[in-house]
Amino acid sequence: MWQEISYWGKKLAQNNLVASRFGNISVRTEKGLMIKKTGVFLDEIEGPEDVIEVSIASSRIPPEASSETTSHQAIYLATDARAIIHAHPQFAIIESLLCESEIRPLDSEGLPFLNTIPIVDGESGSKELYDALTGIFASHKVKGVVNRGHGSFAIGPDLRDCFNTTAMIEHSSKIKYFYDLAKR
Template identity: 45%
Template structure:
């Protein structure tokens, strides 16, 4: 049990922006998002801490995050990510503790190739941890995207936004990050499998 206690202790002792910075750098380093795209947020009671609009995810600092309420808009919304409305709706309608939005390339490609509305995993981890991955629609930061994402994420921990990227949730930032990587891995395997099958 000691390792679990240490994990929670570390979460409380580390300023939230530093945890967001750690995950943001991992997203960029592993090609899951370009530096100035994507966003990250963490639920804090009735508020959320979210990256600012245009914030480079591999250079997050204390000044690059902003706290806004979950249940209503505020004067700081203009500073926050363009996807604040989407994050807000997800927190309102799910028990998510954190949200990671990446622009994972294979997930984007598969969402453009798909005609069924979801990606069916072929890899064993994807089958076990994800099941089918829904593809939702809506323009960036729109009410349509907020509603579609929240509805889908009430049933799962990750979705793909058509032509845009992934939205993953979790109790912690690490959980949301892992869900992001799993969706991208599943889409990568699916892409190469379909490509190889067509060439046979």
């Protein structure tokens, strides 16, 4: 399972969807969830020592687990997601600061695939954030959300689907950003 997390971590870095050691990947397991450890670069996950398995329902989070573990737990509890990618796509972050409550794709790929991209508020790892994320994911049937000024969260049946959603969020945000800039 760590190999799959490693593969998609490298893909996120290669596609400039994360920078440095930021971003998280998790998958649902029989016992809970497996997530990247804090401080580990997504493109440097080399073995099982770089990930940790955590109970979905436990309030005791090991200190080496990602700072976003509580958000991942809450999303898994509220949805049937099997995988989550939290990335830091630059144009999606910019658009989250420019738009009020959602990013509306303008491109022919993003509009039918994403429809709209909700924007939620809340500090990284906070109860406000995971309440906002679970509310949106559970009630709106969306696959991707952007945390204002912070990054994207994508859920799906597998990491491939989450990666695709993350890439589409960034693609549509980039097109929207340059379109709006050209209109000025």
